[in-house]
Amino acid sequence: MGLRGIGIFLQYYLMFSAAMFFDLGEQEEKCIIKEIPEDMLVTGHFLLEPWDLKMLTHSVHLGVTVTVRDPDHEVLMSKRFGKLGKFTFTAHTSGQHYLCFQTNSTRFAVFAAERLKLHLDVQMGEHSIDHNTDKTKDSMVTLENNLRHLIHQMTYITKQQEYQREKEEVFRLISEETNSKVFWWAVVQTCILLSVGFWQMKRLKDFFIAKKLV
Numbered sequence: 001m002g003l004r005g006i007g008i009f010l011q012y013y014l015m016f017s018a019a020m021f022f023d024l025g026e027q028e029e030k031c032i033i034k035e036i037p038e039d040m041l042v043t044g045h046f047l048l049e050p051w052d053l054k055m056l057t058h059s060v061h062l063g064v065t066v067t068v069r070d071p072d073h074e075v076l077m078s079k080r081f082g083k084l085g086k087f088t089f090t091a092h093t094s095g096q097h098y099l100c101f102q103t104n105s106t107r108f109a110v111f112a113a114e115r116l117k118l119h120l121d122v123q124m125g126e127h128s129i130d131h132n133t134d135k136t137k138d139s140m141v142t143l144e145n146n147l148r149h150l151i152h153q154m155t156y157i158t159k160q161q162e163y164q165r166e167k168e169e170v171f172r173l174i175s176e177e178t179n180s181k182v183f184w185w186a187v188v189q190t191c192i193l194l195s196v197g198f199w200q201m202k203r204l205k206d207f208f209i210a211k212k213l214v
Contacts, residue, residue, distance in 0.1 A: 043122070046086075047083065049116065
């Protein structure tokens with residue numbers, strides 16, 4: 001591994017030190033759910049490693065298959081990676097998206113029982129600014145990159161706010177519809193009770209008349 005490879009590995013290691021992780025059995029698929037606004041760029045980085053680094057592992061050549069599904073369970077992307085990788089996709093609709101991960105083990109299910117750990121870092125919007133590529137440029141270029149990054153962050157915040165407003169509007173409509181149904185159901189129940197009461201009174205009156213008690 002060259003210096004560049006070591007640098008990339010260290011970069012991923014520092015990134016995953018603050019990211020989430022979960023256990024993933026060999027040949028097992030696990031999914032996480034993310035609320036993603038419409039037209040939002042999503043970037044994910046992952047690292048697959050044995051759960052116990054001290055034990056003998058058979059997962060040296062294992063990789064990960066990443067599958068992303070939209071709220072309608074339509075596949076947005078499905079791709080095979082190595083143990084370390086990066087994936088990106090753009091959400092076409094707002095809602096819950098399913099990010100699924102599965103090891104591409106070829107061993108028989110009887111022998112595929114190794115426990116693995118998947119580190120995952122998922123970011124929404126444009127997050128990365130590579131200052132190393134601008135070392136030979138003047139400060140105006142760096143300032144331009146910072147402004148572009150700020151614009152992307154503002155766009156991300158705006159989309160999140162729009163998505164939350166959409167959810168609030170849907171919740172308000174559902175609440176109004178539910179309240180309307182409850183109101184009319186109460187009206188129907190009241191009408192039924194009044195009708196039964198009048199019917200019972202009429203039956204009693206007819207009974208008393210028939211018995212010449214009135």
